[in-house]
Amino acid sequence: MLAVNLAAHAIQCRLGSQLVLNNISFSAESTQLTGIIGTNGAGKSTLLSILAGAEKNFRGRVTVGDTELAHMPLNERAKQIAYLPQNPQVHWDLNAQQVTELGRTPYRRRFNWLSEPSTEDQQAVNAAMRSTQCEAFAQRAVQSLSNGERMRVHLARVLAVQAPIILVDEPINGLDPYQQIHCLELLRRAAQSGGTVIIVLHDLDLAARFCDRLLLLHDNEVLSLGSPTEVLTPANLLTAYQIKPPVHPNVNNLNLANWERQTD
Amino acid sequence: MGISAISRLGLYIVVAAMAMSSAATNENVGAPATTLRIASLNLCTDTLLLQYADPEQIASVTWLSSDPNLSPFAAYARTFHRNQGRAEGILRRPIDLVLTGPTTSTATRAMLKRMEIATLHLDDANSIDALSRNIRRLTQAIGQTTRGDESLQLMYNTLAKLARGSKETAKDQWPYAAFIQPNGLTVGQGSLSDELLHYAGFRNAATLLGLRTYQRFPLESLLRVRPDLLIVQTQHRRYPSLAQELLRHPALVGTALRHEIQPSALMCATTSIADVAVALATTRQRLGRL
């Protein structure tokens, strides 16, 4: 996979009358898992959808490698960036295999929609389902699967695109610890094989453990950008989340459960 | 006590005048025509009233009579008071007799009865005899029996002449005609139009299929039966309706001769149906020459 990086330049986004993002600039490199963290409403999901090209209403630039995202043809962009939005839906009673196959949409020829998927497509789908361990329930309807199984199907769909850039929005919400770790391991593995992976998440412990870089958003701006050690300092966490630790914390063992809310 | 002799006299005069005028208006039906005021609440009774009564006798006719598509006396009808076919429209006027028909609601008729207003009910005529009976009853009630008898005599003479002419050919040689009203509705046996057909020397194609009046004559059956004449209504040119589009179906165009009748000519039966029959007979002669 070609190494491609994704960069945001001075992104400003206003939704309605509210300023959601203000002057966001950062870049995500290949082979790295970048995490975007921040409080609810800090603009994380909006930023991710802007990076994916799903949200057009913003000022600033997004570049994929040397190309401007805005100048990229739709189909080309679909092959470069794979996006999984928050709370992904599956309408109709599609099974896991069918959902995964939809990941190959950018590669399907325009007027061949009635034909069999090509060998290449089938291989991509099989590989994706194998790495997410979805083969066991390939023929079962996705709506009937458990939360964890469903998450894996969606990830399989994302992996099937075989895009160098992967953007995932809060995939581990509502999953049990096993599934959460499994999901993040999959994404880290995708990054390590050469992908540029950006993920939005809430859990700071997991963010510290799995992400190579973190982007902390606060007040619609970039509060901190860097490695987990650089970002997850008590000062930053106090500013961003209004919480303080009982004692001097260790970034590898934040022990957030014991932190107190700052109330004044 | 406090009433002076002059005011008592005045009171007597007023009462006497009222008694005399009520005596005048309570003339029983059949008295001299000039004193009767008649209102009609139904299109067909309108038509008969307009044909036979003097203008002074006509108190009110329905609004439908002003429509030239529906009434042969439309222009004349407009000179009279217009009612909506209900009792309220005419109660304020001095009325001696009210004509009602099948479209007059039972509520209206009940109200007239409660108010003790004389009414005469005429059902729609479905045969020449029934028409004749209606005309006689009406002209008797409004005191125009002479006019009625004259017009009926004229009608019978014309029809008799037509019948003689048609009988010159054997009945099983008569051509077939089909009535095609809007929406493809036809006319069956035992109706006034059916009788006219016979006077004019036609057989009714609807009888071949056993169709009754107001049943649809299916287009396919029409093509199979192939009547010699299609009798249609003159169409509303400017504004179309689906009902009338049927006659412009490509399958029908050019298949048979068409004879047009004004809708007002057959809407309500009058003695001028004889003219309709005469026109049909003339068309039959044209057919014979084709």
Add this chain to the structure above:
Amino acid sequence: MKVGFTKLLLLLATTMLSLFCLSLILPSSFAEPFLLLELLSKDSDIARTIFLELRIPRTSLALIVGASLGLAGAAMQGLLRNPLAEPGVVGVSGSAALGATLAFYSGLASIMPLALPLGGIAGALLAVILLFTIAGKRAGIATLLLAGIAINAIAGALTALVLNLSPNPFAAMEIIFWQMGSLADRSLLHLQLAGPLMLIGWALILLAAPATRALSLGEATAVSLGINIRNTQVKIIGGTALCVGAGVAVTGVIGFVGLVVPHLLRKLCNNDPAQLLLASAAGGASLLLAADIAVRCIPASAELKLGVITALLGAPFFLYLIFQLRKLEQ
């Protein structure tokens, strides 16, 4: 899986063509012989006229209108991701009737015959756009149905008004044709007016077929998979307006076909919205052909209206669907 679809399509196509041929030759009553026999006999002028001028237009219209309704139903469901979306239920057919009656009763269609289907299309377009504005973005069942009720109510009232205001005395009673639908006495002219426009509509919808597949995952994901949402919306909205509008203009409102057919065929198409489009077209055509044969051959003093049959089948089905979906929601 795909082999299954080919078989399904073949089966549906065969059914459709058989019903087409059957309708062409079946007699309307026991007294008449099979048209085919008549055509083959010597004295076949009348039979030929009946065949060309009456049967062919009627049967062909049943086929293409049925196909349009099935296709439009499946397309709307694919776009709105809602199994209750159907041209009749959501008011598109009703608005098409309004547009068509305006064009017809004003006399415009007498001057320019093409005004009739164009009027229907304009009415349908207005309704779909309105519907999409109200219920487009992730609207639930309730919003969609309410929007449909509102649009149907307005369109129905205005149609009745148009008919009442027409100076032609027969117009007022023709509301029955427009609301119940009928294929009786249609001519080749109707086929020529509506046919080409419907074909354009079909082409537009089928071009959007791959997009409906991606839309199964929601709009945001579909966009990320390279689907141009705006284009897809235009194609499906425009295509639906074209085929439903032109169809209603010549047959009146025939409801529920686009609801029943896609639902019945969805499982057989493996829940693939794109396959469902083609299958629904063939299925809709078959359904309407069968209903028209029933209407023509069931003896009754007044010919049954086509929309009555589809409503008798479709309305209970609609209720059943609502119950199923409410259960799923909970």
